Amino acid sequence: MIKAGENGNDRSVTQTVRAQLALRDLVLRGELNPGERVSELQMVERLGVSRTPVRSALIRLEEEGLLEAIPSGGFSVKTFxxxxxxxxxxxxxxxxxxxxxxxxxxxxxxxxxxxxxxxxxxxxxxxxxxxxxxxxxxxxxxxxxxxxxxxxxxxxxxxxxxxxxxxxxxxxxxxxxxxxxxxxxxxxxxxxxxxxxxxxxxxxxxxxxxxxxxxxxxxxxxxxxxxxxxxxxxxxxxxxxxxxxxxxxxxxx
Missing domain, CATH: 1.20.120.530 (GntR ligand-binding domain-like)
Structure with missing residues (x-):
């Protein structure tokens, strides 16, 4: 039996994964240029999900090495x-x-x-x-x-x-x-x-x-x-x- 709140948690996880996959795809297909600044608000509008999953996606891609944090805030697409x-x-x-x-x-x-x-x-x-x-x-x-x-x-x-x-x-x-x-x-x-x-x-x-x-x-x-x-x-x-x-x-x- 699903307890109260579990459906919401499941949706949150799904949104987070979807945001990660979509953001990774944008980076790997070159739709976000190497060195380009990537902001949370920009990705909320582009991916069509709320700020929390977008924030998690940005942090995850930084951990993977595809993005890097910049001093002025936000992230940029990493070049190698x-x-x-x-x-x-x-x-x-x-x-x-x-x-x-x-x-x-x-x-x-x-x-x-x-x-x-x-x-x-x-x-x-x-x-x-x-x-x-x-x-x-x-x-x-x-x-x-x-x-x-x-x-x-x-x-x-x-x-x-x-x-x-x-x-x-x-x-x-x-x-x-x-x-x-x-x-x-x-x-x-x-x-x-x-x-x-x-x-x-x-x-x-x-x-x-x-x-x-x-x-x-x-x-x-x-x-x-x-x-x-x-x-x-x-x-x-x-x-x-x-x-x-x-x-x-x-x-x-």
Whole structure:
């Protein structure tokens, strides 16, 4: 039975989530320009919701790193240098490496190993079935799931929170740059290397090899670096990078 007031709370939560999603979409699609000031009142009018959910959305996007507070009040849309984007990916890889090491050193259950192995088997099957035209949307879904399982194995809420923050930047998440690979003649090779690293890190965790598990996941993030380097030299590829409108590219000769 729903108690009095619960419907109001549910509506408030729904409005807050809706405001967060809508505001994030405006930023990532470039409808709010990098560096543009974003005020609470402005977003109330634009999103069509009340001030409380808008305020929560603004604070949430600041926490995610997409907005930054400005001294005069309000927020501005953040811009990122190429160096900052590479660093964001490196930070995510470092944290995932720590998660793998903690999982290996603390030990994980057979059920957790089986769960991760099932996910990898699904990726293997996908890659075997579609050798010439891999379903990237399904791959991205399974890849994200495996990374989530890995973080869960570490059994650290503090680390999970930091990883959630690091991965909130759209170009730094584990699958963010996979679409760039779709235009590379080496796509299948790169996906095979990434999948082999998945299998190797799971084996290292199962064998309690913490240092090896950590090193594999840090190296795994380098695939994203490689995809980013490719995208930065080709506008068509850059258009596939989530949040690319926020990246200030340096002038190349």
């Amino acid at each position: 240098s190429e160096k900052e984007v590479f660093e964001a990916i490196e930070i995510r890889g470092t944290l995932e490496g720590l998660a793998a090491r903690l999982a290996a050193e603390r030990g994980v259950s057979r059920a957790e190993i089986r769960n991760a192995a099932n996910c990898l088997e699904a990726i293997d099957e996908l890659m075997r079935r579609d050798t010439t035209d891999i379903d990237l949307s399904r791959y991205v879904e399974l890849n994200a799931h495996f990374h989530e399982i890995l973080v869960g194995m570490a059994d650290s809420q503090a680390l999970a929170r930091q990883l959630e923050r690091a991965s909130a930047l759209p170009f730094a998440s584990p699958s963010a740059l996979v679409p760039v690979q779709s235009r590379s003649p080496e796509m299948n090779y790169i996906l095979s290397v990434a999948q082999d690293q998945h299998h190797c890190v799971l084996a290292a965790i199962e064998r309690r090899e913490g240092a090896r598990a950590e090193a594999i996941m840090r190296e795994h993030a380098r695939i994203a670096h490689r995809n980013l380097e490719r995208a930065l030299t080709n506008q068509r590829d850059m258009d596939l990078v989530p949040g690319s409108v926020l990246i200030k590219r340096r002038i190349r000769a």
